[in-house]
Amino acid sequence: MSNETISLEEVKRLALNTKIGLTDEEAEVFQKEMSQLDECVNRLNEVDTAEVTPTFFGNDVKSVFRSDEPKEGPGREALFKNVPQEATDYIEVPVIIDNGEEGA
Amino acid sequence: MTFQEKTLLDLHKQLVSEEVTSVELTEQAFEVIKITDDTLNAFVTLNKEAALEKAAAIDAEGIEEGEYLKGIPVAVKDNILTEGLLTTASSKMLHNFIPIFDATVVEKLNEAGMIIVGKTNLDEFAMGNSTATSHFGATRNPWNPEHVPGGSSGGSAATVASGQVPAALGSDTGGSIRHPAAYTNLVGLKPTYGLVSRFGLITANSSLDTIGPITQTVTDTALLLQGIVGHDKRDMTSIDAEVPDYLSALDKGVSGLTVGVVKELQNNDRISSDVQAAVDNTLKVLEEQGASVKEISLPHLKYAGDVYYVINRAEATSSMQRYDGIRFGYRTENYNDLEELYVNSRTEGLGDVVQKRIVAGVYTTSGEENNTHFRKAAKVRTLIKEDYLKALEEVDVIVTPAASTPAFAFDEPLTDTDIDDALTASVNLAGLPALSVPAGFSNEELPVGVQFIGNALDEVTLLQAGYAVEQATDFHTKHPELNGGN
Numbered sequence: 158m159s160n161e162t163i164s165l166e167e168v169k170r171l172a173l174n175t176k177i178g179l180t181d182e183e184a185e186v187f188q189k190e191m192s193q194l195d196e197c198v199n200r201l202n203e204v205d206t207a208e209v210t211p212t213f214f215g216n217d218v219k220s221v222f223r224s225d226e227p228k229e230g231p232g233r234e235a236l237f238k239n240v241p242q243e244a245t246d247y248i249e250v251p252v253i254i255d256n257g258e259e260g261a
Numbered sequence: 262m263t264f265q266e267k268t269l270l271d272l273h274k275q276l277v278s279e280e281v282t283s284v285e286l287t288e289q290a291f292e293v294i295k296i297t298d299d300t301l302n303a304f305v306t307l308n309k310e311a312a313l314e315k316a317a318a319i320d321a322e323g324i325e326e327g328e329y330l331k332g333i334p335v336a337v338k339d340n341i342l343t344e345g346l347l348t349t350a351s352s353k354m355l356h357n358f359i360p361i362f363d364a365t366v367v368e369k370l371n372e373a374g375m376i377i378v379g380k381t382n383l384d385e386f387a388m389g390n391s392t393a394t395s396h397f398g399a400t401r402n403p404w405n406p407e408h409v410p411g412g413s414s415g416g417s418a419a420t421v422a423s424g425q426v427p428a429a430l431g432s433d434t435g436g437s438i439r440h441p442a443a444y445t446n447l448v449g450l451k452p453t454y455g456l457v458s459r460f461g462l463i464t465a466n467s468s469l470d471t472i473g474p475i476t477q478t479v480t481d482t483a484l485l486l487q488g489i490v491g492h493d494k495r496d497m498t499s500i501d502a503e504v505p506d507y508l509s510a511l512d513k514g515v516s517g518l519t520v521g522v523v524k525e526l527q528n529n530d531r532i533s534s535d536v537q538a539a540v541d542n543t544l545k546v547l548e549e550q551g552a553s554v555k556e557i558s559l560p561h562l563k564y565a566g567d568v569y570y571v572i573n574r575a576e577a578t579s580s581m582q583r584y585d586g587i588r589f590g591y592r593t594e595n596y597n598d599l600e601e602l603y604v605n606s607r608t609e610g611l612g613d614v615v616q617k618r619i620v621a622g623v624y625t626t627s628g629e630e631n632n633t634h635f636r637k638a639a640k641v642r643t644l645i646k647e648d649y650l651k652a653l654e655e656v657d658v659i660v661t662p663a664a665s666t667p668a669f670a671f672d673e674p675l676t677d678t679d680i681d682d683a684l685t686a687s688v689n690l691a692g693l694p695a696l697s698v699p700a701g702f703s704n705e706e707l708p709v710g711v712q713f714i715g716n717a718l719d720e721v722t723l724l725q726a727g728y729a730v731e732q733a734t735d736f737h738t739k740h741p742e743l744n745g746g747n
Contacts, residue, residue, distance in 0.1 A: 216455045221494075
């Protein structure tokens with residue numbers, strides 16, 4: 158795999174998938190980061206892992222559930238403390254529908 | 262007067278005998294900060310009013326012998342949540358974020374009666390090795406302000422090394438406690454994954470993140486560790502195990518201990534000669550005290566840098582998805598629709614390094630690359646972990662450099678981190694504990710550290726080995742001169 162593995166357009170598309178906007182210059186820098194990842198993987202491919210189970214967690218603790226009992230939450234005042242824009246007790250966000258009829 | 266040479270144990274004795282009060286210690290911390298922090302920039306936020314109020318309450322209550330942490334000032338890395346106190350992760354994204362609850366470790370420090378004097382600087386979202394990527398400016402190394410303090414817990418290291426406070430909490434995802442400790446002549450512990458609750462830690466890489474102490478001595482690390490360990494129902498990775506008494510186990514000695522040296526790190530030209538000399542000297546000291554040294558092999562260690570690189574990016578992407586400009590944090594002023602609100606808030610609110618890791622992480626986890634990159638790295642991670650576990654059946658503790666070089670200069674950034682990732686991030690990949698201890702000085706009079714790696718939940722052996730080396734050497738008694746005018 159080489160630098161051309163992933164095009165600048167693809168870099169920009171991936172960035173937008175994670176809601177980050179890139180200029181052309183930035184996309185070129187980020188492209189290098191990705192080819193570096195390809196180089197990492199090229200080296201890792203020296204290792205035969207056909208029979209190896211992947212490790213995704215820091216230890217073997219299994220998923221745990223808390224008991225399903227109602228309890229006090231932090232309250233709306235606390236939850237609204239860090240909201241950047243609020244309007245009449247709601248979090249303000251841009252309109253996401255045109256007129257309620259199409260594309261909603 | 263600074264806190265240099267004042268250990269937690271010294272301070273505890275003075276508080277119990279009423280030679281000093283908690284208010285005096287707290288005022289002293291703010292005094293030293295006032296004199297030195299224009300140069301160092303160790304803190305993002307100070308907590309003066311609340312700290313002095315709490316210290317006064319502690320003085321009124323009194324301090325009993327054995328309440329080791331009570332009344333003593335401490336600093337907390339700014340990616341650990343503190344209720345009502347600004348917590349930024351050194352990012353513009355969280356420049357105005359005031360948590361509505363405490364992290365479990367903060368709750369524990371508060372319950373133990375420690376006085377939190379402020380929040381220390383870090384690489385933005387703990388992603389870096391220099392504390393130079395902070396939105397609030399770089400932190401400088403007290404040993405030489407032209408050099409980095411290491412990262413990402415550079416603020417926590419600089420504040421303790423300069424004597425602003427006697428101890429601090431850091432976090433370690435790939436070396437972020439141990440590197441800064443080594444770069445500033447301090448003791449730093451990355452505990453076993455799951456030993457210390459991460460509830461309330463702003464996640465960088467969930468499968469690697471840990472919280473741990475940065476202090477001046479091994480004893481102080483044992484004391485601070487004791488204060489923050491324990492099972493926590495709010496962290497599903499938290500281990501429910503019996504907690505040993507770290508302090509009483511310290512001076513058991515190393516006679517009969519088998520110390521491993523890593524075959525693959527011998528004659529490695531990427532480890533500086535100063536650092537290698539410090540490792541050799543440490544082994545000699547351990548042998549003199551009755552330990553035996555044995556060569557072990559970690560055949561997959563050379564892949565640790567690559568594995569870490571891939572997993573770090575993948576997990577960063579996942580951790581950073583929550584910052585969307587809607588419910589908290591930075592929100593752009595430039596938007597016409599929801600998509601623009603998301604994109605512009607994230608693009609304006611996050612720094613270059615963080616953005617790069619997020620986008621690279623999307624690449625490693627989407628489409629075909631999820632298999633060829635992320636899963637592949639996760640499989641080699643298993644092999645690295647198995648290597649360690651096998652080696653630790655043969656030896657009690659493994660000794661390596663804590664960092665491959667002394668602290669680098671700001672104008673000579675360390676671009677190739679492969680060897681350092683192999684030394685420290687490999688331990689995070691395996692979920693094991695590791696302790697960084699002062700072990701010497703370079704020709705430029707910069708500190709050098711060694712690292713002890715042990716079996717899961719065997720912090721006791723690491724602390725014993727570290728203590729033995731510390732007591733037989735005098736490196737830890739040396740302090741940087743930039744100290745607020747003793």
